[in-house]
Amino acid sequence: MTQNLIHRNRALCFVLIIYVLLFCFPRRLFARNLPEEYTTRNITETIEVSNATRHDFSRLVDVQVGSHVSGVSELKRYLHRFGYVKDDGSKNFSDVFDGRLESAISLYQQNLGLPITGRLDTSTVALMSSPRCGVSDTHMINNGMHVTARFTYFGGKPKWNRDSLTYAFSETHRLDYLTSDDVKMVFRRAFGRWASVIPVSFKEVDDYKTANLKIAFFAGDHGDGHPFDGVLGTLAHAFAPKNGRVHLDAAETWVVNGDFGSTVAVDLESVATHEIGHLLGLGHSSHESAVMYPTLPPRTKKVDLTVDDVAGVLRLYGANPKLRLDSLTQLKDSLANGGVSERFLSGNVTGYALLVVLILFV
Ligand SMILES: [Zn+2]
Numbered sequence: 001m002t003q004n005l006i007h008r009n010r011a012l013c014f015v016l017i018i019y020v021l022l023f024c025f026p027r028r029l030f031a032r033n034l035p036e037e038y039t040t041r042n043i044t045e046t047i048e049v050s051n052a053t054r055h056d057f058s059r060l061v062d063v064q065v066g067s068h069v070s071g072v073s074e075l076k077r078y079l080h081r082f083g084y085v086k087d088d089g090s091k092n093f094s095d096v097f098d099g100r101l102e103s104a105i106s107l108y109q110q111n112l113g114l115p116i117t118g119r120l121d122t123s124t125v126a127l128m129s130s131p132r133c134g135v136s137d138t139h140m141i142n143n144g145m146h147v148t149a150r151f152t153y154f155g156g157k158p159k160w161n162r163d164s165l166t167y168a169f170s171e172t173h174r175l176d177y178l179t180s181d182d183v184k185m186v187f188r189r190a191f192g193r194w195a196s197v198i199p200v201s202f203k204e205v206d207d208y209k210t211a212n213l214k215i216a217f218f219a220g221d222h223g224d225g226h227p228f229d230g231v232l233g234t235l236a237h238a239f240a241p242k243n244g245r246v247h248l249d250a251a252e253t254w255v256v257n258g259d260f261g262s263t264v265a266v267d268l269e270s271v272a273t274h275e276i277g278h279l280l281g282l283g284h285s286s287h288e289s290a291v292m293y294p295t296l297p298p299r300t301k302k303v304d305l306t307v308d309d310v311a312g313v314l315r316l317y318g319a320n321p322k323l324r325l326d327s328l329t330q331l332k333d334s335l336a337n338g339g340v341s342e343r344f345l346s347g348n349v350t351g352y353a354l355l356v357v358l359i360l361f362v
């Protein structure tokens, strides 16, 4: 009896913590009242080619509004490429730090969870110089509120209407310095992370042409309007459902075993996990720890789905009945701080169900 009371108290405590976590996210869980321009555009927009393979905007730190500094035009091109500066038709950007650029920087800061200043402070410039996903941020929510955490979807919220998806690797567009077994193992693990939380399974097949999801490595311009840019810069991109294509930049130094010897090494599993999120219909998150955050520094492993990632994908597909919360590192950390025991996490079915219900319906 006493044991039951303890369990019940723990369950109540758990639910309370979840509520606090959810309501601490200023935008809460669901996308509503999105401005037209952020809901109707999607990743099929053409991304402009940049000559620079590694963006280094460090010389622009603390440049003031109204000033004319060499390199500002490159920054405008970068922000245009990822959806923050509108194209005036000429595509000739000036080196003047004007009001439009200030607004674009504010929006970028909002979407990437930075303090919104409209200024080129050190952290903003560092993030703009960091390698990132090639998918434009135009789908990210912007309702003018300060944001610290949030998942997003592509315009129209496309998703797959089936519970099993096949995937295949291109025979012709592959890496010559990694074995296909290693690449396949990495993707198997990455797919497994998403499959553990939603009722969708992924099966590898040989036929690239007929597979639902198609994985290929390309260098430079590869004919889809989203050319890769060499070492670092953009690392990969994927298309919203039900396109199914994911492309990885063959010019990167992809790593599968955590051997980050090279300064430009990029963890394949981290990028694969992120891009699979796009394949399923998730956009970029403004939560820095989320797998769906747009940037990934070199030599970084970031493969564990966070509450933000899981809440986003559950909202699209519902929950896998076998959902195991102990795969959610962020929640584990939060719960640990809140004093809830690991034993509760690993055994309480009611707790799992409550979390799923909360994520789906709050
Ligand atoms: Zn992305």
Ligand SMILES: [Zn+2]
Pocket (backbone or CB within 6 Å): 218, 222, 224, 226, 237, 247
């Ligand atoms: Zn591509």
